[in-house]
Amino acid sequence: MRIITLLLLLYSTTLAAQIFSPTNYPQGYFRNPVNIPMRLAGNFGELRPNHYHMGFDIKTNARENLPVYAAADGYIGRIKIEPAGFGRAIYVFHPNGFTTVYAHLNAFDPTLEKWVKDQQYQLQSWKVLLELPADLFPVKKGDFLAYSGNTGGSQAPHLHFEVRRTEGDVNVNPFLFGFPVGDNVPPQLQRLAVYDRTLSVYEQSPKLFPVRAISGSTYITTPSIITVSSPMVSFAIGAYDTQTGSANHNGIYESTLFIDEKPVVAFRMDNISYNDTRDLNAHIDYKTKFQGGPFLQHMSELPGYVNAIYKHNSGNGAIDVSDGDVHAVSIVVKDASGNTSTLNYKIQYSGTEPERAEPAGKKFYPLMMDGFESDECEFYIGERCLYDSVHIRYNKSVNTNGQVVSSIHTIGAPYIPLRDSMLVRIRPTRELTDAEKSRTVMQWFAGSKREVQKVQWQSNWASARYRDFGNYQLVLDTEPPVIVPIGLVDGSNLSKAVRIAFTVEDNLTRFKNVRAELDGKWLRFTNDKGRTFLYYFDEKCMSGHHVLKIHAEDEAGNVTEETYNFTR
Template identity: 80%
Template sequence: MRIITLLLLLKSTNLAAQLFSPSGYPQGYFRNPLSIPMRLAGNFGELRPNHYHMGFDIKTNARENLPVYSAADGYIGRIKIEPYGFGRAIYVVHPNGFTTVYAHLNAFNPTLEKWVKDQQYQQQSWKVFLELTPDLFPVKKGDFLAYSGNTGGSQAPHLHFEVRRTNGDVNVNPFLFGFPVADNIPPVLQRLAVYDRTRSVYEQSPRVYPVRAVSGSRYLPSPSVITVASPLVSFGIGAYDTQTGSPNHNGIFESTLLFDDEPVVGFRMDNISYNDTRDLNAHIDYKTKSQGGAFLQHLSELPGYMNSIYKRKKGDGVVDVSDGAVHQVAIVVKDASGNTSTLNYKVQYKLNDRGQEQPVTSAKKFYPLMMDGYESEECEFYIGERCLYDSVHIRYNKAANTNGQVVSSIHTIGAAYIPLRDSMLVRIQPNRPLTDAEKSRTIMQWFAGTKKEIQKVQWQGNWASARFRDLGNFQLVVDVEPPAVTPVGFADGSDVSKASRIVFTVADNFDRIKNVRTELDGKWLRFTNDKGKTFVYYFDEKCMSGQHRLKIRAEDEAGNVTEKVFDIIR
């Protein structure tokens, strides 16, 4: 029995290998960017909300301010500082055609830190994205770049590290470069999902089966023979990978579907562009995940998925079982080190296996790769050809709104569990005449459950328009409430000579601050704003001893402005 199992596993693995060719990236060119062993909290291609994880998250022993070193010779080509995302980041361009990225950093090396500060004062902006010439900051392999941190969209101290092709700025899986990360553990399979592909993937819930390891890295679902009531089906898996000595559940590298011993389709997490990272929503069962379920990865390529990570061998992954025969299915899952797990099962079509769910028919059907729209007296929306991943019926409803700040009906367009790749245009008419002053402060609000987002509208006659990348509920709101600026630990007339910094916060009723400007004695003063929570200025040569006037100006998305002035003594 053990020999038979091993033969089945080897056969499936060898057949799956026909789909993808070996990767040929330079080995040993890059060094570990830290001085401690590389242990991963996250890997390339790991599934995240609305995006793939595009590099390594390297653990820093739950500490900040570990030295970060250049992975190879090159020059610093870019510097990025932002409240979310990468926080503080350095891009090093290498002569072999690749660029490495180091993110969530604290202070840069002193020379670079001073240069960046000067650039921020020249641009009068703490948030910057700087392009550097090769002569400014050349680096050698192992040169000190910065200290690790927890800035930007980071939830705990670590170093986010990427490798990109310099030409085209496409991210490549760092595992393919031979970094010293020990991995002799095969991926773990958790569940199998089966979809009726006579219908949209967004108009059904898949049948999900638990799977179990039966010997080594071979898995079976329960039951091992799956009967289906649809003549066309596709499959998805729940799976994760980890590395030697790590408890973290990271993303898998590759998976291939075999049907009757023939490779059909597969995906590989080897290179992904940031332009395409949102397409994770076509790779996963977005509806299941958005409704609180697990990540399920499709073993089929949805028709609207452009620039796909999938490779086809014999179809798109939707298989025909209408003959009623018992078909052999195997799903082979690999990590980047070549460790392999295989899920084997059988599938058979039986018409009366279970009742079919009724398709949605009371709404207009929209298709991927086609531009279409819907128009009514108070609301219009237009979905572009690159918005949808699968065909789906999109319902429209209108409801009255009694909130005095809201100046339109509530317009419900589709459901939030239908993902959009590109933004759609939404146009709404107010339910009463608006003055010019009200129009100038009108925003469109999207909401679904507890999630909300706003956009400033553009007016065309009596129609207000804005673009959104989600379906759900939409309404027009007149926002006349300015942001609130709150000093922390100081007030007008305060003596701050014993303090090391000045801190204030800005809050808005719709949580959307468009711009904050700070001036000291009429000149721009650099306040940091990491994670968008507080604005912080650490005293330096820009504020010497004496009397000073600090002015803070905050503007929200609707255009409401608050200005506050504080006289302080340093």
């Protein structure tokens, strides 16, 4: 039995190689960007909300301020600072055609830190994206760049590290460059999901089957022969990978589907652009995950998934089993180090399809533009919005909130993902003055989540674009944001303080612009993670009397200004 299993594994791996071209990336060119062993909290292609993880998350011993070094010769070509996302990041361009990215950083190298600060003051913006000439900050392999941190969208101290092709700015799996990450552990399989592909993937719940290992890397299902009532089926797997000595559940690198020992379709996490990272929502069973279930990775390509990570050998992964025969299925899962696991089972059509009622709503299709129109609401779904055909239901209900100047319009369900934004147009339930229109926003909500956008008016219709289905309404917002100082009042003596801090609150939880001026000049406040605005005293605020003016504006255009006199 063991010999047969090994032969099947070897055969499957050989066939998988026929689907993908061999990779050839420079080995040993890049060094470990930290001076501790490379241990990963996250890897390339790992599944995250609305995006693939696009690099390595390198552990920094659960602390900040470890030195970060240039992975190879090159020059600092870009600096990014933002409240979410990367936080503080450095991009190093290398002469071999690749770029390395170092994110969630704290302080940069002092010379670079001063230059960046000067640029922020010139631009009068803490949030910046700076492009640098090649001769300004050249670096050698191993040069100090910055200290690691926990800035931006980071949830714990670590270094986010990426490798990109400079031309096209496409991310490449860092594992392919031979970084010193030990890995002799094969991927782990958890479950199999089976779908009726005569239906939309969003109009069903898959049948889930447990899997169990019969050897270290060979799995089977329970039952071993799966009977289905649909003549067309597809599959998805729950799986994860780890590295040697790590308990983190990271992403798998590659998976190939075989039917009757013939390769059908496969996916590989090797090259993904940030332009396509949201397409993770087509790779996973989005509905199951949204409803609190596990991540399930499709072994088929949905019809609206353009520039997919899948490669076809025979079909897109939707399997015709209408002949009623028993078909052997294998799913071979690999990590980037070549460790392999295989799931084996059989599938058979019962010959009896259940009766089904047509779902409510209008049916929309991927790669087609279509819309819906009523007296008070219109929405238009573009060609690149949907991944699979689906019925979109619409409903109107009354809102008694005095701030709301429209009906509540429910469009679709939030468990149906949108790749691109759809256009939503709403007509208010009463005539609005021009002044009221100027303070009207569109609010989307689903469950506890909320988002507001400033609208565009055309006649008496307000429009905005959203990338989520749910509930929409027009809100007349005349309430300005509130500036909340922390330890600061008018007339404060701050001679012993090290910083000034404040927060901004808004009734619709969305403020747009915040500006601070000290003695009539722009003052740099940081706003990491979009929470507290912080200024640490420096040469911009010497001893003496000062006037701090803070200006805050919300999405509707309401403005608040506060002035604080203080002495330092």
